[in-house]
Amino acid sequence: MPIVQIDMLEGRSVDQKRAMVAKVTEAIVETANCTPEVVTVIIREMPTTNLGKAGKLRSDM
Amino acid sequence: MPIVQIDMLEGRSVDQKRAMVAKVTEAIVETANCTPEVVTVIIREMPTTNLGKAGKLRSDM
Amino acid sequence: MPIVQIDMLEGRSVDQKRAMVAKVTEAIVETANCTPEVVTVIIREMPTTNLGKAGKLRSDM
Amino acid sequence: MPIVQIDMLEGRSVDQKRAMVAKVTEAIVETANCTPEVVTVIIREMPTTNLGKAGKLRSDM
Amino acid sequence: MPIVQIDMLEGRSVDQKRAMVAKVTEAIVETANCTPEVVTVIIREMPTTNLGKAGKLRSDM
Amino acid sequence: MPIVQIDMLEGRSVDQKRAMVAKVTEAIVETANCTPEVVTVIIREMPTTNLGKAGKLRSDM
Incomplete structure (x- = not known):
């Protein structure tokens, strides 16, 4: 049942998310x-x- | 002090959220x-x- | 796929957790x-x- | 490595977030x-x- | 800055955690x-x- | 209602936690x-x- 939560800055494409999940x-x-x-x-x-x-803030860097 | 965090797909109505919280x-x-x-x-x-x-990805299923 | 995370003080019995999950x-x-x-x-x-x-701190109250 | 996650209602300005992070x-x-x-x-x-x-719901209060 | 939080059942060895992190x-x-x-x-x-x-409860299954 | 979750390595004293919360x-x-x-x-x-x-792993560093 591992549940993985990934927090990251917005801006990745759906292709990147698809590869990340895989x-x-x-x-x-x-x-x-498992x-x-x-x-x-x-x-x-x-x-x-x-x-x-x-x-x-990251927006100030 | 129980704190309940619910992660779910977007798309539920405010009425559903109201009932869920209750x-x-x-x-x-x-x-x-308590x-x-x-x-x-x-x-x-x-x-x-x-x-x-x-x-x-759920969007591919 | 709703995932529910409950944070609470320790001390509840397994029976309480069983009822809580249900x-x-x-x-x-x-x-x-769903x-x-x-x-x-x-x-x-x-x-x-x-x-x-x-x-x-709760332990001081 | 402390990681601090703050959940709050939306509506604070960038100035407030900047001060909060600091x-x-x-x-x-x-x-x-550290x-x-x-x-x-x-x-x-x-x-x-x-x-x-x-x-x-907070929106009903 | 991705932060990955993994929730899972206890019982994995340090070697498994080391490989998991890598x-x-x-x-x-x-x-x-990144x-x-x-x-x-x-x-x-x-x-x-x-x-x-x-x-x-998982302990009942 | 801000809820602050702090993840950190174990080992701080109750006095440190008391000061941290304050x-x-x-x-x-x-x-x-607020x-x-x-x-x-x-x-x-x-x-x-x-x-x-x-x-x-932090334990290997």
């Missing part, structure tokens, strides 16, 4: 010893105004 | 032995291009 | 218009030293 | 004994139709 | 077009009494 | 324009074997 699922299946059917991947995207690193 | 809160109150006032429910919606199952 | 799933099924099979519930428990409300 | 990071650095460089802050915003409190 | 990071790097240095992976484990599927 | 709440109150009463802080701790950075 490869991340494969990585989980190989290492967690079938692909039980793996769920959720992608959450955020604008650069909603991410902070080292005390600064 | 019934999920009731379920928590009955089983966690008052409704301390229960918070957050609904997060995603497009079908941001959900993967069995290594495939 | 009733919360039922609440989701009735309002999200089957029980696609509903996942994750319960996360924390000690009172890891929860803050109004700027105070 | 001050929250400072609070973590002072108390977790450098600002390792602190990540993610802000997630939701509409009032996606938040429930005491069994009621 | 392969999941590789999958993100290849598809999100360097490994910016990828963080958090593994959260839960007992079978804290997971529900189809309205039933 | 200061983070203050930072949110000042910048989100009262302390509506701010919830959840601290989640993990062992170094459950954190990966740049493809490596």
